[in-house]
Amino acid sequence: MVNCTRPKFLATVTLAFLSLSYPLGVTDNIWAQQATDVQIAPPIEQLNSEDIQKRLDAIAILSRNPSSEAIRILIAALNDKNQHPEVRRSAADALSGIGTGAETAIPALIDVLKDRDNDKELRGIVALAVRRINAKPAFPALLTALDDEDYGVRRYAIEALGSIRADGELPTLIATR
Numbered sequence: 713m714v715n716c717t718r719p720k721f722l723a724t725v726t727l728a729f730l731s732l733s734y735p736l737g738v739t740d741n742i743w744a745q746q747a748t749d750v751q752i753a754p755p756i757e758q759l760n761s762e763d764i765q766k767r768l769d770a771i772a773i774l775s776r777n778p779s780s781e782a783i784r785i786l787i788a789a790l791n792d793k794n795q796h797p798e799v800r801r802s803a804a805d806a807l808s809g810i811g812t813g814a815e816t817a818i819p820a821l822i823d824v825l826k827d828r829d830n831d832k833e834l835r836g837i838v839a840l841a842v843r844r845i846n847a848k849p850a851f852p853a854l855l856t857a858l859d860d861e862d863y864g865v866r867r868y869a870i871e872a873l874g875s876i877r878a879d880g881e882l883p884t885l886i887a888t889r
Contacts, residue, residue, distance in 0.1 A: 775806030839868035
């Protein structure tokens, strides 16, 4: 009796799993789609919304579109000190997620990392973004970040320095510590 029930149970579970997962395979997955230039216009409008969640949603849409226009908009959101801090953090995280495709953001990331008036979470996310973009020009700013009062910023700066491996800069790093 046990041998007969187990195969039926497994068949039932498999059938249930397949029937639940089937619609996921045949419908459009909006999260997996990349935004096109036509889709960029609504996020731009949403970034100016009073509703913070709409601004965060706009950043999420732009993060799935590594086009130069989307990166430019993300950089603008990162640099806008009038934006809600969470929106700026999300923009930095989006640039981090784009990775090496976001090299044009390096100067803005360096400026944010250097500015101690920015909140510590933002500076930490920016250090992480610098690491993921592999931004060798950020090496001096990362050295400065080693003296940041926040442990998280220092930790991400160390990780970024280890990841970047700027040729010839290791003696500078050793000499300054």
